[in-house]
Amino acid sequence: MRYTLEEIQTIYHLPFTTLIHKAQTAHQKHQDPSGVQLCTLKSIKTGACPEDCKYCPQSAHSDVGLEREALLDTETIMKDAVAAKKGGATRFCMGAAWRRVPYGEQFDSLLETVRSVSGMGLEVCCTLGSLEQDQANALSEAGCDVYNHNLDTSREFYSEIITTRTYDERLDNIRKVREAGMEVCSGGIIGMGESIDDRLKMLQELANMDPYPDSVPINALIACKGTPLEDQKFVDSFEFVRIIATARILMPKTMVRLSAGRTEMNDELQALCYLAGANSIFLGDKLLTTANPDTSDDYRLLNKLGLKALDPDEARAIHARADAESASLA
Ligand code: SAM
Ligand code: DTB
Ligand code: SF4
Secondary structure: OOOOHHHHHHHHOOOHHHHHHHHHHHHHHHOOOOEEEEEEEEEEEEOOEOOOOOOOOOEOOOOOOOOOEOOOOHHHHHHHHHHHHHOOOOEEEEEEOOOEOOOOHHHHHHHHHHHHHHHOOOEEEEEOOEOOHHHHHHHHHHOOOEEEOOOEOOHHHHHHHOOOOOHHHHHHHHHHHHHOOOEEEOOEEEOOOOOHHHHHHHHHHHHOOOOOOOEEEEEEOOOOOOOOOOOOOOOOHHHHHHHHHHHHHHOOOOEEEEOOOHHHOOHHHHHHHHHOOOOEEEOOOEOOOOEOOOHHHHHHHHHHHOOEEOOHHHHHHHHHHHHHHHHHHO
């Protein structure tokens, strides 16, 4: 189904009550309404990234005072993976501040890490920058289930934020990920100074992919000191919730991840995001380089709301059932 921008604008600007109702209707049909996917992030190669993404504390073009780190070895990463599993995460996401994934020793070490984490029974996600097709294939074969590669914003606003790569390079990389048989995780950042239409155009790009991404992370900009976006105000709560709801309506089968920015959100706002169709979060006190809420606070809120950790097998069964129902109605 190809959405026009006008159709998406109509959804986004619905009365808030109707918007949430529509998002919930899609959510109740296609998702486990009581399940929240718990993912843990680990920065496996930090800082000194040659890309000039204005939002990112890891860009070498920013001056954040971040300690740079070489690629971590398998043993070190496995300690975090074990802790993540103990903490209740079902997916372990590894991020590297690379423009392109390197070949040679570093890639071999990465593959060993992927095999080890996958062998523990955790879903594995990697976000490492641009890949060659043979690297995508090798990652997939080693057990990487998902690759995260965000569009981040609209095609039109992209060059305001990043000049060292193009939107088409991003889309091309996503095609390689699919070709290799990995799930696609792709979303963006809200609150960088883009217009509402830029946000909707980003959702349009994502929703019109065939198929659309399996997960869509929606990040609220964390304005880090030393980045060109350090003075951006935190995104308006209701604009943020509207984006989550619109994403849920356009992509009913995707996992909508309430990603960066939760430390700035109170319980009520996070609950609104769940109501709008978010069903995935990062669990653990750190994202890649910035803070995330305490795990105990996250569990406290989930308990208060009667939500629980999503069982990946149960989620797949619900998705398949909803698909079969939709097919029989078609
Ligand atoms: N280097 C790889 C890439 O760019 O695809 C992977 C790591 S990169 C840090 C992953 C994502 O983190 C970015 O696409 C962006 O959406 C998000 N991100 C980075 N800095 C952020 C910030 N300050 N606030 C919110 N999201 C951020
Ligand atoms: C995504 O969309 N958000 C995560 C994950 N994918 C890799 C990263 C958020 C990073 C926030 C800034 C930091 O901690 O460095
Ligand atoms: Fe590098 Fe990714 Fe940060 Fe851009 S977002 S500077 S590519 S780590």
